[in-house]
Amino acid sequence: MANIDTSLPPETTGAAAQLATRHSDEHPLKLYGGWFCPFVQRSWITLFEKNIPHQYVEINPYKKEAAFVAMNPRGLVPTLAVPVNDGSKVRRPLFESNIICEYLDDAYSDEATYGPHLLPSDPYERARCRLWIDHISTRIIPAFYKLLQHTPEKKYSLDQAREELQSHIKPFVTEMDPEGPFFLGTSFSLVDICLAPWAKRLFLIDYYKDGGHGIPQSGGGEDENLWARWRKWAIATTDRESVTATWSSEERYILAYRRYAEDTTNSLVGQATREGGRLP
Ligand SMILES: N[C@@H](CCC(=O)N[C@@H](CS)C(=O)NCC(=O)O)C(=O)O
Known part of the structure; x- marks a missing residue:
């Protein structure tokens, strides 16, 4: 290949x-x-x-x-x-x-x-942040690629991939400070930074996959409050200056991620997703 x-x-x-x-x-x-x-x-x-x-x-x-x-x-x-x-x-x-x-x-x-530290100084709170950083890296992000790399030949359906991504986002949202907007409340932390790049890339799933990522853009049925909290987090995080300042032109991402959407990428992340292995 x-x-x-x-x-x-x-x-x-x-x-x-x-x-x-x-x-x-x-x-x-x-x-x-x-x-x-x-x-x-x-x-x-x-x-x-x-x-x-x-x-x-x-x-x-x-x-x-x-x-x-x-x-x-x-x-x-x-x-x-x-x-x-x-x-x-x-x-x-x-x-x-x-x-x-x-x-x-x-x-x-x-x-x-x-400026302010990006992890709390209290040992329990610090460990809790690391726990959710681990959850993002080992659950949410692999599910993001599994959905993005879905093709009709896969053993799982697009709906199953959407469901899997959402099932990993939900417990993360439940852990957020209730007021927000960020994970810890008003202070931006490494937890937000850990997920921000993929929150910014969610539009690629809407662009490439029928029915998109399926995360409710408004309402959310029985999970309405949870998805409202997610949206508050996602807007504040993706609009943050450090996130927009490190972002290239949108059409470049569309170009670069086509190889993921068609599942032809040879990247180590892409191969691991295809083979059901751990991400590099
Ligand atoms: N676990 C690594 C993953 C880094 C990673 O996968 N980077 C990709 C680019 S997005 C890369 O360098 N890929 C080279 C390759 O796949 O050969 C990290 O968190 O830094």
């Missing part, structure tokens, strides 16, 4: 292009990213929220260039190059988007300079 993923347009567009340009100068802290990648967007949102000086380096992870794989043997973006701060040019790599976000929150912790 031809590896079509290497032919993605190589540059950011729209608001993300402006942000990338503002962060194109050489800087010891480097985020290696791909404009299309939701995992990258998590790290990028975190850098934006905390106004952390950095350099953004756009790469195509599907090309598996030697210098990139030497930094991250998994060959995935986001990859962060972290300076050692001993005056040398030595840098240490970090990868895994959720771990990068937590690292940035820990390493840039001076609230006067970097």
Whole structure:
């Protein structure tokens, strides 16, 4: 099978292009990213929220260039190059988007300079946030891809895939602060950041799949209150400046995600979804 993923347009567009340009100068802290990648967007949102000086380096992870794989043997973006701060040019790599976000929150912790922490300080609340970050990563996101990659040949129906996605979103919404708008209430946190890129990409399911994602746009029957709370969260999160500033032009996503919608992608996420395995 031809590896079509290497032919993605190589540059950011729209608001993300402006942000990338503002962060194109050489800087010891480097985020290696791909404009299309939701995992990258998590790290990028975190850098934006905390106004952390950095350099953004756009790469195509599907090309598996030697210098990139030497930094991250998994060959995935986001990859962060972290300076050692001993005056040398030595840098240490970090990868895994959720771990990068937590690292940035820990390493840039001076609230006067970097703004409020993105995880609570109370140990139980911190653990509860991590629990729901795990739920997003291991339940909601795999269900998103399963629905997006649905084709008529699949053993499951489109309705079953929609139902599965909604069944994982519901317990997450139940855990939200009742007033909101964010998971923890008025403060934006890593929990919101963890899901924001996929909330922003839900329109792709409406674009590509008959009947769309099926999450009620108004009302919601017996779950009316729950879906109203979801909508409040989704609007506040997808309209957040850090989320819109890291977003390229919508038509580029439509182009980039066609390979998922037709289930022809060779990406590791796409293969794992097709084979029913754990996401990379
Ligand atoms: N678990 C990783 C997943 C990252 C990931 O899958 N990134 C994709 C782009 S969206 C990638 O680099 N794919 C390269 C490939 O599939 O070969 C994370 O959270 O950072």
